[in-house]
Amino acid sequence: MMRPNRLGNNSIRLSHIVTTIVLTCLSTLASAQSYRVLLSNDDGIESPRLHALHAALSALADVEVVVSAPNVNQSGASQSSIGSITVDNFEQDGRFFGYAVHGRPADAVRFGIKELGKDQPFDIVVSGINRGANVGNVSHLSGTVGAAMEGLYHGLPAIAVSEDPNSENTAITAKFTADLVDRYRRLGAPSGTMISINVPAGDLKGVAVRPMGDSYLSTARYDATVQNAMTTDYESVRRIVQSEDSSTDTYAYQQGYISVTPLKFDWTDFEMLGEVESWNLQID
Numbered sequence: 302m303m304r305p306n307r308l309g310n311n312s313i314r315l316s317h318i319v320t321t322i323v324l325t326c327l328s329t330l331a332s333a334q335s336y337r338v339l340l341s342n343d344d345g346i347e348s349p350r351l352h353a354l355h356a357a358l359s360a361l362a363d364v365e366v367v368v369s370a371p372n373v374n375q376s377g378a379s380q381s382s383i384g385s386i387t388v389d390n391f392e393q394d395g396r397f398f399g400y401a402v403h404g405r406p407a408d409a410v411r412f413g414i415k416e417l418g419k420d421q422p423f424d425i426v427v428s429g430i431n432r433g434a435n436v437g438n439v440s441h442l443s444g445t446v447g448a449a450m451e452g453l454y455h456g457l458p459a460i461a462v463s464e465d466p467n468s469e470n471t472a473i474t475a476k477f478t479a480d481l482v483d484r485y486r487r488l489g490a491p492s493g494t495m496i497s498i499n500v501p502a503g504d505l506k507g508v509a510v511r512p513m514g515d516s517y518l519s520t521a522r523y524d525a526t527v528q529n530a531m532t533t534d535y536e537s538v539r540r541i542v543q544s545e546d547s548s549t550d551t552y553a554y555q556q557g558y559i560s561v562t563p564l565k566f567d568w569t570d571f572e573m574l575g576e577v578e579s580w581n582l583q584i585d
Contacts, residue, residue, distance in 0.1 A: 339414065341371075341427075343445045346370040357479040358482060371404065371444075387403040406451070427478065459495040460482065498560070513564065515552065518541065
């Protein structure tokens with residue numbers, strides 16, 4: 302009678318165990334090495350443009366996308382914050398999609414970085430796609446840009462992306478942004494710089510890298526809507542202004558180009574530092 306080959310069976314079991322451990326370690330390592338994107342916006346977590354950008358980013362190789370966005374529209378919030386927040390788990394088509402933050406865009410990004418990224422830090426913050434352009438001086442008011450700037454504030458590279466509210470180029474906008482994120486993943490991201498992308502409607506003429514300049518939105522007047530003895534409600538009436546400065550992002554955008562503008566967090570007017578110092582300001 303032949304005896305069972307216990308040594309051979311044990312070797313096979315050991316081989317299976319080692320293989321399982323190695324595969325688990327490789328899977329964990331691959332997960333740890335994925336490029337983590339924190340995606341936010343200012344139009345709210347239900348925005349179709351946010352979902353289009355999420356799909357484009359999620360299609361990239363070795364990229365993990367986590368959504369932390371305002372629960373409702375917060376356009377024009379800039380980089381403001383409300384402090385304490387409530388966060389809901391948001392589902393789309395019966396599946397978890399992201400975190401809906403009852404706060405400003407900057408709150409959503411800060412929550413994402415500090416809470417959702419505390420164990421696995423994010424590599425980049427992407428904000429958008431915004432419904433409406435954020436070129437020129439309008440950028441200072443934008444919650445989309447404010448969300449991206451919040452990422453920059455915490456030391457992460459960031460991208461803000463916006464498009465014409467009547468645009469049919471959303472798929473192009475999403476892919477253009479995803480391509481830039483993929484470039485960052487492969488080649489590295491610029492330190493201390495946020496890239497603002499603005500995509501116009503209609504046929505696109507190309508890409509123009511331009512500095513921020515001009516304001517295409519102007520408040521023409523305020524019209525009184527409701528008035529009583531002590532209080533008056535006013536509605537602002539805005540008008541579109543055509544840029545005439547061909548060196549600006551506003552002009553390029555209005556001429557049909559995707560405008561790409563690198564922005565920094567520091568607003569210091571370095572040319573004025575010496576001038577102000579020469580004033581010899583004193584405390585009385």
